[in-house]
Amino acid sequence: MRWGDMRGSGNVEDRESVSAGGLGGGFKLGGVGLIAVLAISWFLGLNPLDVLVSLQGGDAPSAPTQSAPPPSGSAPGARDETKDFVARVLGDTEDTWSAIFRKGGREYRPPKLVLFRGGVDSACGTASSAMGPFYCPSDDKVYLDRSFFEDLSRRFGAPGDFARAYVIAHEVGHHVQNQLGITQKVAQQRRGASEARSNALSVRVELQADCLAGVWGHYAGQRNLLDPGDVEAGLSAAAAIGDDRLQQQSRGRVSPESFTHGSSAQRVRWFRAGLESGDVNQCNTFETARP
Numbered sequence: 001m002r003w004g005d006m007r008g009s010g011n012v013e014d015r016e017s018v019s020a021g022g023l024g025g026g027f028k029l030g031g032v033g034l035i036a037v038l039a040i041s042w043f044l045g046l047n048p049l050d051v052l053v054s055l056q057g058g059d060a061p062s063a064p065t066q067s068a069p070p071p072s073g074s075a076p077g078a079r080d081e082t083k084d085f086v087a088r089v090l091g092d093t094e095d096t097w098s099a100i101f102r103k104g105g106r107e108y109r110p111p112k113l114v115l116f117r118g119g120v121d122s123a124c125g126t127a128s129s130a131m132g133p134f135y136c137p138s139d140d141k142v143y144l145d146r147s148f149f150e151d152l153s154r155r156f157g158a159p160g161d162f163a164r165a166y167v168i169a170h171e172v173g174h175h176v177q178n179q180l181g182i183t184q185k186v187a188q189q190r191r192g193a194s195e196a197r198s199n200a201l202s203v204r205v206e207l208q209a210d211c212l213a214g215v216w217g218h219y220a221g222q223r224n225l226l227d228p229g230d231v232e233a234g235l236s237a238a239a240a241i242g243d244d245r246l247q248q249q250s251r252g253r254v255s256p257e258s259f260t261h262g263s264s265a266q267r268v269r270w271f272r273a274g275l276e277s278g279d280v281n282q283c284n285t286f287e288t289a290r291p
């Protein structure tokens with residue numbers, strides 16, 4: 001992936017140097033913040049599906065015309081390649097989603113991305129690196145643990161850049177869902193639902209984020225930012241993090257009713273749907289009988 005040609009975002013927050021203890025004293029919004037977000041979006045009465053349809057644009061988003069200086073913040077002399085990579089992929093998602101939202105007559109407000117190591121405080125609570133990357137809808141931030149990211153790189157090896165970018169684009173996909181009011185709708189539906197129903201909804205949310213990551217990948221490809229083999233690497237990354245494969249690896253058996261992210265085949269299917277079409281309307285995992 002030609003990530004060096006992508007525009008670096010200024011929305012990366014580096015918390016590497018802040019100790020977890022130093023953050024501990026801050027107040028936590030926790031559930032209250034989430035409830036406030038839910039209430040606001042619910043009040044707006046957005047139908048997520050209508051919003052997705054309204055985002056339908058016949059044309060591809062235009063290539064970004066602006067160029068920005070490389071991301072700042074690294075110590076002088078020491079190149080922080082992880083941060084540089086993350087900032088550029090994030091910047092590319094900003095360009096893609098801004099263009100798609102603009103076509104739908106809306107404004108895209110990009111998320112912040114917090115790069116951390118070990119543990120981190122978010123408006124959704126305190127997270128450890130064991131949780132993996134996540135998106136917090138209460139503060140509109142993507143949280144990415146450096147060690148997870150470096151592990152991923154080692155696991156997939158070269159050409160693993162696109163697989164790492166897919167992780168960022170998936171979390172940004174959750175931010176897109178949040179901006180469209182989908183996150184709040186689903187949270188409402190999950191409240192009081194059975195565990196099986198709640199898990200099934202979670203799978204649809206996650207598969208949609210995969211598809212939205214694919215939509216980003218589609219436009220990265222159109223802008224000639226992908227190398228041969230990148231798409232295949234991304235698809236095998238999607239397969240590698242399917243619930244069935246992860247459960248098989250950790251427990252030696254698979255229980256589909258406990259899936260929260262979807263099987264390998266589902267994740268590949270939806271990532272591919274976005275990648276091949278570049279169309280958010282192909283990402284309607286909620287109106288498909290069997291996603």
Ligand SMILES: [Zn+2]
Pocket residue numbers: 170171174206209
């Ligand atoms: Zn997710």
